[in-house]
Amino acid sequence: MTQTPRAVAVRDVTFGNDRPFVLIAGPCQIEGRDHALRVAEGVARAARSAGVPWVYKSSYDKANRTSLSGRRGLGMEEGLRVLEAVRDAQGCPVLTDVHDASHCAPVAEVADILQIPAFLCRQTDLLLAAGRTGAAVNVKKGQFLAPWDMAHVADKVASTGNGRILLTERGASFGYNALVADMRSLPIMARTGWPVVMDATHAAQEPGALGGASGGAREMAPVLARAAVAVGVAAVFMETHEDPDRAPSDGPVMVRLDALAGVVAALAALDRLAKARPVAA
Numbered sequence: 680m681t682q683t684p685r686a687v688a689v690r691d692v693t694f695g696n697d698r699p700f701v702l703i704a705g706p707c708q709i710e711g712r713d714h715a716l717r718v719a720e721g722v723a724r725a726a727r728s729a730g731v732p733w734v735y736k737s738s739y740d741k742a743n744r745t746s747l748s749g750r751r752g753l754g755m756e757e758g759l760r761v762l763e764a765v766r767d768a769q770g771c772p773v774l775t776d777v778h779d780a781s782h783c784a785p786v787a788e789v790a791d792i793l794q795i796p797a798f799l800c801r802q803t804d805l806l807l808a809a810g811r812t813g814a815a816v817n818v819k820k821g822q823f824l825a826p827w828d829m830a831h832v833a834d835k836v837a838s839t840g841n842g843r844i845l846l847t848e849r850g851a852s853f854g855y856n857a858l859v860a861d862m863r864s865l866p867i868m869a870r871t872g873w874p875v876v877m878d879a880t881h882a883a884q885e886p887g888a889l890g891g892a893s894g895g896a897r898e899m900a901p902v903l904a905r906a907a908v909a910v911g912v913a914a915v916f917m918e919t920h921e922d923p924d925r926a927p928s929d930g931p932v933m934v935r936l937d938a939l940a941g942v943v944a945a946l947a948a949l950d951r952l953a954k955a956r957p958v959a960a
Contacts, residue, residue: 682872687843687913689772689791689815692732694845694874694913700950701914702726702943703774703876705736707929708752712761718936719765722919725940729947734792735765736774736916752927755782759789766791774817780808787812797821797849797881800832810839817845817876822852822886826864830871844873847916848907850882858884860903865910874913879904880932881918897923897932901942908949915946 686695694701704722709715719735726733739758752758762773772791777783783793783805793809795802797819809816816836820829829846836844846868850858860882868875883899904915920926923933934942 681870684869685842685872685874687815687845687874689734689843692734692772694876696869696874696911696913697954698913699954700731700908700912700946702731702733702946703736703914703916704733704919704939706920706926707738707918707933708927709737709739709758709761710927711753712764715761715765716768718919718921719769719771721921721936721939723769723771725943728940729943731943731947734772734774734914735762735769736794736918737762737765738776740776740778755786759786763789777805777809780804783808783812787814791815792817792845795819800824800829803835806832806835807839810836810841813841813843815843815845816841817847819847819849819878819881820864820868822850822858824851826861826867829868833871833873845876845914846871846873847876847878848882849878849916850884852886856885858882858886860906862906862910865907865912869911876914876916877904877907877912878916879907880916880929880934883932884929885931897934900932900934901945904942904946905949908946909953911953917942 684696686693706718739755740752766773774792775790776794777786792815795818800818800821833844848864850860853859865875879900882903883896918933919936919939920933921936923930
């Protein structure tokens, strides 16, 4: 049964499947204060030029790296200081991953949105801890999960009394080292009533394809973003970096920062068209 569409407010940004889309963007992992501030300024310019509301995203810990040698980030304490600096400089909401239930409360003191990684989307204790903070919770759909199963995931968070839930598509496993993005999952998840996000960069990933790291097709991220916006989504998640080939993680799929403005402008035009003439579910 299709639920009534909900709107989720985060500071001055509102997510809704029938509202103008929100851009969630930033580098995969936090590399340092100065770098974060520079990327945030670039994202801000791209979003503002297209008239798009935006959220800054970056992770203080990438606990799900392919190999033990993969760089994980600055850690929670230093990472949160960087996110706080970005939030204060730009006045924007900030989003970061949480991997452990004990991290949720301290991270929610700084981050406006707690993100549950795809591999952890069914971890009940983590979902409940995130929900209890009162922060908005963005849950990425596991590569192993059907879109209709995300209703049960959302119910776990909602059971805490938290009505600020986002559900993200990031591709489904398609054999080894491959993902496929099924655009049907977007309206299916939207039937829950919760705002739906398209993670265009991770859906272009090739997990483990480089042996000790993930590969991907960076040029496909804008293609997937356009397709999702044409279907109708509340937000598009796109990681970005000024030099993706030198980034410590997910470089193969991150959009170049100097290309972001053009991508976002095209998405904004498609979003206006799609929501002016919505397709009946």
